[in-house]
Amino acid sequence: MPEGPEIRRAADTLADVLEGRTITSITFGLPRLRREASRLKGHKVVAIETRGKALLTHFEHGLSIYSHNQLYGVWKVIAGHTLPKSTRSMRLLLQTRDHSAILYSASDISVWPTAELVHHPFLAKIGPDIMDPCLGWRDVADRLGLPQFAAKELAALYLDQAFLAGNGNYLRSEILHDARLHHRQRPRELTRGELGKLARSTLTISRRSYDSGGITLAPRLSRSLQRQGLAREWRRFYVFGREDSPCYHCSHPIRRQEVGSRRLYFCPVCQGEH
Structure with missing residues (x-):
């Protein structure tokens, strides 16, 4: 999952071709949404927003399309x-005078009054967007100390969208490794320095x-590996x-565990369990 x-x-790619432009044609691939096309055609897109793994297309007249790639x-x-040509099912097609934006395969799509998105069942329960440029490290540290999160193991917390929306499986492993923390530790067990x-x-x-x-590698290390001929993966x-x-960092073999039915990778030396 992305x-x-x-x-x-x-979202940035969509914003480049949709923001500030009028939708000249719109097609919903899901029958339950086809009547919504007439409410959106001919109106201008004013913003493309992300909230975690959801994407919101906001229109000038107060309606928004919610979509989740799943x-x-x-x-x-x-x-x-x-x-x-595509073997995928087209779920949404937005066209301007010059471009087409196509959403394939996703089925979690709906049209909402923009002002009512705070009541959307998914959006209402997620935390701050991990990609929000206004989110600072102190904000994250403060959330780590909240009662509903402080007692959770980091392995579970770093997939919890109520903690930070947009976090996911590869980010979980990479963040915990960068912080040199074991996935079984809990925020309440960490020192102030470790939390920071x-x-x-x-x-x-x-x-x-x-x-x-x-x-996620530091740019210098990634470039060094590239010069050695390693493929991107x-x-x-x-x-x-x-x-x-x-x-x-230490040359010890990386290990894999299944945690919550999801694969997690860590270095047992750099991320030793205390």
């Missing part, structure tokens, strides 16, 4: 109106992934997907 950085990059959804943007380091790592890793298109992550490969 995580916060990927959703934000998709496991298999993907946005495509093309110049013109000739749609590419975890909060900073949370933003550093997620924003680095956004900036680089999915690479082997120079993306510190630990995620690198089971039995040497840790870049």
Whole structure:
């Protein structure tokens, strides 16, 4: 499933061709939504927003399209109106005079009055967007100390969208490794320094992934591995997907565990359980 950085990059691509432009044609692939097209056609898109793994397309007249990519959804943007051939099911098509934006495969789509989005069943229960540029490390540290989060194991907390929306499986492993913390630890067990380091790592890793298109390694290390001829998939992550490969910090083999039915990777030396 795409995580916060990927959703934000998709939103940026959509914003480039939709924001400030009038929708000349709109098609919903889901029968239950087809009547909504007439309410949106001919109106201007004023903003593309992300909230965690959800994407919101806001229109000038106070309506918004909510969409969630779920496991298999993907946005495509093309110049013109000739749609590419695809085996995927088209769920939403937004067209301006010059471009087409197509959402394939996702089924969690709805149209809402913008002012009522605070009552959306998903949006109402999620925490701050991990990609929100206004989110600071002290905000993350403060949330780590809240009673509903402080007693949770980090492995569970860093998939909890109520804690931070947009966090996900690869970010979880990479953030905890960068913070040098074991996934069984809980925020209430951490020192003030460890909490600060975890909060900073949370933003550093997620924003680095956004900036680089999915690479969480420090840029210098990633470039060094590239010069050695390693393919991109082997120079993306510190630990995620690198089971039995040497840790870049201590050379100990990376381990994998199934935690909450999701794979988690860590270095048992750098992230020893206290």
